[in-house]
Every structure is written in C-alpha cells, then in structure tokens.
Amino acid sequence: MSRPNWQHQTTLSKIPATSSKPIVQHSSASASSTTAEVMSADNIKTEEFKLCDAFFKEIPPHADYDESMARVKSFIQNSNPVQRFVLVTSGGTLIPLERLMVRYIDNFSTGSRGAASTEYFLEAGYKVIFLHRAKSIQPFARNIPPPLETLEWEGVAAWAVSRDSAKVRRILERYAKHKASILYVSFESLGDYLWYLKGISCELNKSIGHRGMVYLAAAVSDFYVPSSEMPEHKIQSDTKPTINLALTPKMIYPLATIWAPKAYIVSFKLETDSEILMEKAQKALKTYRHNMVAANLLTTRKTTVTFVESTGKVARIDNPEETSDIELLMIGFLRDRHSAYLDANS
Amino acid sequence: MSRPNWQHQTTLSKIPATSSKPIVQHSSASASSTTAEVMSADNIKTEEFKLCDAFFKEIPPHADYDESMARVKSFIQNSNPVQRFVLVTSGGTLIPLERLMVRYIDNFSTGSRGAASTEYFLEAGYKVIFLHRAKSIQPFARNIPPPLETLEWEGVAAWAVSRDSAKVRRILERYAKHKASILYVSFESLGDYLWYLKGISCELNKSIGHRGMVYLAAAVSDFYVPSSEMPEHKIQSDTKPTINLALTPKMIYPLATIWAPKAYIVSFKLETDSEILMEKAQKALKTYRHNMVAANLLTTRKTTVTFVESTGKVARIDNPEETSDIELLMIGFLRDRHSAYLDANS
Numbered sequence: 001m002s003r004p005n006w007q008h009q010t011t012l013s014k015i016p017a018t019s020s021k022p023i024v025q026h027s028s029a030s031a032s033s034t035t036a037e038v039m040s041a042d043n044i045k046t047e048e049f050k051l052c053d054a055f056f057k058e059i060p061p062h063a064d065y066d067e068s069m070a071r072v073k074s075f076i077q078n079s080n081p082v083q084r085f086v087l088v089t090s091g092g093t094l095i096p097l098e099r100l101m102v103r104y105i106d107n108f109s110t111g112s113r114g115a116a117s118t119e120y121f122l123e124a125g126y127k128v129i130f131l132h133r134a135k136s137i138q139p140f141a142r143n144i145p146p147p148l149e150t151l152e153w154e155g156v157a158a159w160a161v162s163r164d165s166a167k168v169r170r171i172l173e174r175y176a177k178h179k180a181s182i183l184y185v186s187f188e189s190l191g192d193y194l195w196y197l198k199g200i201s202c203e204l205n206k207s208i209g210h211r212g213m214v215y216l217a218a219a220v221s222d223f224y225v226p227s228s229e230m231p232e233h234k235i236q237s238d239t240k241p242t243i244n245l246a247l248t249p250k251m252i253y254p255l256a257t258i259w260a261p262k263a264y265i266v267s268f269k270l271e272t273d274s275e276i277l278m279e280k281a282q283k284a285l286k287t288y289r290h291n292m293v294a295a296n297l298l299t300t301r302k303t304t305v306t307f308v309e310s311t312g313k314v315a316r317i318d319n320p321e322e323t324s325d326i327e328l329l330m331i332g333f334l335r336d337r338h339s340a341y342l343d344a345n346s
Numbered sequence: 347m348s349r350p351n352w353q354h355q356t357t358l359s360k361i362p363a364t365s366s367k368p369i370v371q372h373s374s375a376s377a378s379s380t381t382a383e384v385m386s387a388d389n390i391k392t393e394e395f396k397l398c399d400a401f402f403k404e405i406p407p408h409a410d411y412d413e414s415m416a417r418v419k420s421f422i423q424n425s426n427p428v429q430r431f432v433l434v435t436s437g438g439t440l441i442p443l444e445r446l447m448v449r450y451i452d453n454f455s456t457g458s459r460g461a462a463s464t465e466y467f468l469e470a471g472y473k474v475i476f477l478h479r480a481k482s483i484q485p486f487a488r489n490i491p492p493p494l495e496t497l498e499w500e501g502v503a504a505w506a507v508s509r510d511s512a513k514v515r516r517i518l519e520r521y522a523k524h525k526a527s528i529l530y531v532s533f534e535s536l537g538d539y540l541w542y543l544k545g546i547s548c549e550l551n552k553s554i555g556h557r558g559m560v561y562l563a564a565a566v567s568d569f570y571v572p573s574s575e576m577p578e579h580k581i582q583s584d585t586k587p588t589i590n591l592a593l594t595p596k597m598i599y600p601l602a603t604i605w606a607p608k609a610y611i612v613s614f615k616l617e618t619d620s621e622i623l624m625e626k627a628q629k630a631l632k633t634y635r636h637n638m639v640a641a642n643l644l645t646t647r648k649t650t651v652t653f654v655e656s657t658g659k660v661a662r663i664d665n666p667e668e669t670s671d672i673e674l675l676m677i678g679f680l681r682d683r684h685s686a687y688l689d690a691n692s
C-alpha cells in the first residue's frame with residue numbers, strides 16, 4: 001500500500017490551536033507496522049478467517065438479502081468511470097437473545113454520525129450506499145423539526161411551518177438535489193449487517209476499485225449468542241438467566257484483505273476510557289491492515305475526532321463550538337486523503 | 347375489593363362471533379382466588395416486598411425525578427373533582443450492562459400500544475400521564491407520514507402535503523383539542539421507570555383515588571444487572587463475557603396493595619407460546635391482587651386481546667380486519683369496567 005504525502009493537508013492546520021474555530025492538528029505517531037509485528041499478526045489472522053467463515057455458515061442472511069444486493073449492483077453499475085462511491089455503515093447492530101425474538105442486546109448508537117456523514121459525502125461528490133439500522137437517524141430528515149409541534153393548518157392542503165421554515169426549505173432542497181445519489185439498505189441484527197458488509201464491499205471492490213471508500217460508522221456488537229445456545233421462545237422469568245456470549249469475529253481483516261483490498265477503509269474506535277483509546281486505534285491498524293482509524297471518546301465525540309492513518313500520521317479535528325457538524329470537517333479531510341490514495345494508486 | 351356486575355357489558359357482545367366486525371366475547375373463568383391461594387401467595391409477598399425495597403435502595407432515581415414529579419403533582423392537582431386520570435406506561439425499559447453505558451439489554455416494544463391507547467383515553471374523557479420510553483412511538487405523531495417524503499415547498503412559509511393531507515389535518519385537530527390533557531414523562535432504564543411508577547401511582551392514589559387507572563402497557567424487563575456486578579467502563583472485547591442477571595422484583599404487588607390500592611389497575615401479559623398465556627394471566631391476578639390482565643400473543647396482538655378480570659370473568663376483543671385500532675375497542679371496554687368499579691366503590 002502506498003503512502004501519500006501527508007503534507008498536502010495544510011489548509012486547516014494553519015489555524016492556531018487556541019482558536020475556537022474548527023481545527024485540524026497534525027503530528028507524527030508510531031502506528032506504522034514493523035515486519036515482525038505484521039508476521040506475528042498473520043498467525044492470528046488465519047484463525048480469524050476460520051471464525052469468519054464459521055459465522056457465515058452458522059447465521060444465514062436476511063430474507064431480503066438477494067433483492068437488496070440486486071439494488072446495490074444496479075446502483076453501482078450505472079455510474080460514470082470517475083465517480084467515487086462510499087459505503088457508509090450507520091447505527092447499532094442488535095443481537096437476539098431468543099429465536100422468536102422478544103429481547104436483545106443493543107448499544108446506544110443512534111446513527112447520528114453516519115447520517116450526518118452521508119450528507120457531507122454527497123456534497124463532496126460521492127455516491128453513498130447508506131447501510132443503516134432500521135429506524136436509526138436518517139440523512140436530511142435528522143434536522144426536520146417534529147411535525148406535531150411545528151406544523152400549523154393554513155387552508156386546504158398547505159401547512160405553515162411556524163418556525164424553522166427557511167431551515168426546512170434548505171433541507172428539502174438539498175435532499176431533492178442528492179436523493180438520486182443515495183441508496184438505502186437497512187439491517188437490524190448483527191448477522192444481517194455482516195452479510196451486507198461482505199456483499200456490498202465485494203461489489204465495490206469489483207466495480208469501483210480504488211474509487212471506493214468504506215466508512216465503518218456502525219456500532220457493531222463485539223459479542224453474539226450462538227444459535228446453539230439460543231432458546232426458541234421468550235426466556236421465562238422464574239429463574240435467573242445467565243447469558244454466555246461468543247466473540248464476534250473481527251471482519252475488518254477479511255474486509256481489508258479479501259473483500260475490498262482496493263477500497264480506502266476507515267474504521268471507528270469508541271471508548272469511554274481515554275487511556276486505552278489511542279493504543280487501541282494504533283493496534284487496530286497494525287492488526288487489520290486498513291487505511292484509517294477515527295478514534296473517539298464517548299463524552300467528547302461531537303467536538304473532537306482523532307484520525308490515525310496506516311502511514312503513522314495522526315490528525316486531530318476539533319469543533320469546539322459545534323456551530324456546524326464535526327462531520328463536515330471529517331468528510332472534507334477524508335475526501336482529501338482518499339484523493340491522495342487515488343493519486344498514489346493510479 | 348368490590349365485584350361489579352359484568353352483565354352491564356352487553357353492547358358489543360350482541361355482535362355475532364362470525365361477523366368480521368370488531369367483537370367482544372364474554373365467558374366465565376376461574377381467575378378468582380380462593381382464600382387458601384391468597385394466604386399461600388401472601389407468604390411469597392413478604393419476600394417480594396423486601397426485594398422491592400432493596401431494588402430502590404440499590405438503584406437511585408433519574409436526575410430529573412424531582413422536577414418530573416413536581417410536574418405530575420401540578421397536573422393532577424389542578425383538576426375538577428370528577429375528572430378521571432390514567433397513568434399509561436409505554437415502550438420498553440432498557441437495562442444497562444455498564445455504568446458508563448454503551449451496551450444494554452432491550453426488548454422489541456415500540457410503544458405502539460401505549461401511544462394508541464393514550465389517544466383513546468383522551469377521547470374517552472381521561473387525563474393521561476404518558477410515562478413513555480424516550481423516542482418510543484408518540485400519540486398523534488405516530489400517524490403523521492415522514493415529512494421528507496410528503497412535504498413539498500409551496501411559497502415562502504407554506505408546505506403542501508401532497509398526500510394524506512386530510513388525514514394529517516384530522517391528527518393536528520385532535521392533538522390541538524387534547525394536548526392540555528396529556529402530561530409527558532419519559533424514561534430509558536428499568537430503574538428510572540420503576541421510580542416513576544411508584545411516585546406517580548402514589549400521587550394518583552392520594553389525590554384521585556378510585557377515579558385513577560393505571561394501564562401498564564410498558565414492556566418491563568424481567569431481569570437486570572445488579573450494581574455490584576456492573577463494570578464501570580465498556581466491557582472489553584478480548585474475552586467472552588458472561589452476563590449474570592438478577593430477577594426484577596414484581597412491583598405490581600406493592601403497586602396494587604400499597605402505592606395505589608384505590609386505582610383500577612390493568613396489567614399486560616405478552617407471550618409467544620399460547621399454551622402458557624391464559625394460565626399466566628390468571629395466576630398473575632391471583633398473585634398480585636390487581637383488577638385486570640390484558641393477555642396477548644406476540645403474533646396476534648394487533649387483532650385479538652383477551653381481558654381477564656379479578657372477578658373471574660373473561661372477555662375477548664377481536665378486531666380481525668384492522669380497519670381501526672384495536673385500542674379503540676380496548677379503551678371503550680376498560681372505561682366501562684372502570685365506571686362499574688367507581689359505582690361499586692362510591
């Protein structure tokens with residue numbers, strides 16, 4: 001994998017760090033892998049591949065899988081030869097605790113990051129496959145005020161938006177401009193998500209190559225209940241249950257090396273403990289061989305994102321006053337990194 | 347507790363069972379308790395009370411609890427002396443798996459039943475305290491079509507609803523009529539929910555007495571992770587975790603006997619297995635001493651609800667064609683049972 005020149009990225013870093021305006025700070029770090037580390041990681045990988053295969057054998061795709069993949073293929077194939085595409089994954093995956101599901105383990109992800117990022121990818125010229133948790137936050141719709149509180153009756157078929165009228169108008173105009181450039185694919189469970197991730201990234205790799213990006217903003221469960229341990233009916237409430245979880249195979253390694261080796265792949269790390277965040281981000285790049293990690297802390301994720309690239313460079317994006325979405329800065333930064341990656345691979 | 351004459355309920359039962367129109371069928375059953383059963387149940391209860399106390403000692407209320415309870419008191423106290431009130435609980439409770447919560451166990455409840463029921467309680471003349479899971483389905487708003495797909499720009503501050511315009515108009519009109527009669531209180535976790543259930547039902551009992559109803563449509567977790575077993579930070583993904591759950595104390599017994607003994611209390615049973623549904627409904631009434639169980643099967647809950655009263659009577663409500671919400675029939679039925687209960691206790 002080539003190493004684009006990081007110094008192309010200087011526009012935003014000229015803003016002094018004391019400014020309250022959005023800033024991107026660059027520094028060097030030690031995320032690049034030594035040969036010994038890679039070789040040691042490779043032993044782990046063979047085992048990980050087997051676990052991935054076993055997962056897909058154990059858990060079937062969603063009933064809509066074939067129909068959704070046909071839509072993906074049609075969306076990708078009717079594009080011009082310089083068009084960039086991004087697969088944005090968004091929202092949390094649930095893991096069922098029963099076969100006839102009543103209960104499940106979920107995480108707090110709302111899909112806010114993926115939905116906002118999708119808008120800025122569209123405005124940066126990308127076509128977006130928006131792979132999202134059903135009923136998670138949606139691009140454009142996310143900023144429309146609740147109708148019950150803002151709509152007022154005004155004549156036979158017209159509604160006056162008493163507040164936020166100009167804002168809603170801008171949203172609808174942006175949506176109308178971009179709606180043909182977004183394809184919606186929804187999931188609920190971990191299994192459905194991973195099947196789509198594999199299918200869509202393979203399709204991107206085949207048809208789009210280096211012009212494709214995979215932006216892994218979804219909060220994927222680290223654990224699941226194996227089919228063999230799952231009861232058929234609702235767990236009864238007369239005894240204390242114990243839930244034994246299995247580890248979800250790390251799909252990012254087959255993603256980066258087999259499914260979509262040409263795509264520019266960005267993963268996310270979210271932690272509550274700042275001590276382990278950067279360590280885990282750098283370890284992930286060494287282990288999984290993808291291009292970029294966006295590292296977040298739960299408490300500051302709306303104002304600060306630290307990007308760590310496989311080249312070893314680190315860039316911090318700050319948006320202290322939240323006057324606009326931090327995703328605007330993030331996507332601008334990633335678009336430029338993707339350009340450098342394309343240049344290096346052309 | 348008095349036993350109102352079930353035969354007052356004849357209006358809907360005259361419709362023959364073969365009709366495709368909504369029907370209510372009545373029959374007798376054996377839900378009434380023998381003295382021996384009650385005495386045996388009482389031994390269990392002492393232990394259950396201790397568990398409830400321990401739960402409230404272990405898990406503190408939400409930071410907004412005092413402010414929300416002040417709103418509840420103000421809402422209840424400014425009413426006329428014949429006004430009926432209902433506490434509608436709606437949506438699912440989550441149980442955190444970490445103190446700084448990233449993951450949780452949830453259930454599939456959307457809040458659809460509680461939101462629809464709230465509308466029909468309002469139209470039946472009740473004031474409603476709508477204790478709901480944050481972001482669950484809301485009364486009135488539930489039927490407004492997605493704005494992004496239905497709004498069109500038409501001039502400076504007016505939006506044309508291209509479809510469903512008359513429908514949206516009726517919703518806004520109904521909302522405007524009833525909005526002063528509904529008080530919103532939201533929760534997310536099991537602990538927050540149970541604190542509000544206790545606080546609000548005690549307040550109803552004190553100020554409203556028999557004119558109060560408690561309608562327990564929320565899907566309350568049967569299990570939780572005790573504070574002592576909960577890690578501070580996100581569970582790390584390098585080992586297979588085992589989650590040991592404790593049983594949630596059955597709060598319906600203190601609710602029916604201590605917090606709100608005067609209120610008319612309706613609980614719900616939802617099962618996936620029809621074999622155990624009626625048995626569990628009848629057992630619940632014997633054990634917890636409340637007034638009514640609405641029994642549902644997961645697969646048919648939109649078309650059939652079976653009401654089992656503490657008097658031993660059983661009524662089935664069918665809404666086979668779903669031309670209107672089944673909650674319209676359910677609330678009409680419960681309003682009449684509540685009237686009979688009020689007559690018997692006046």
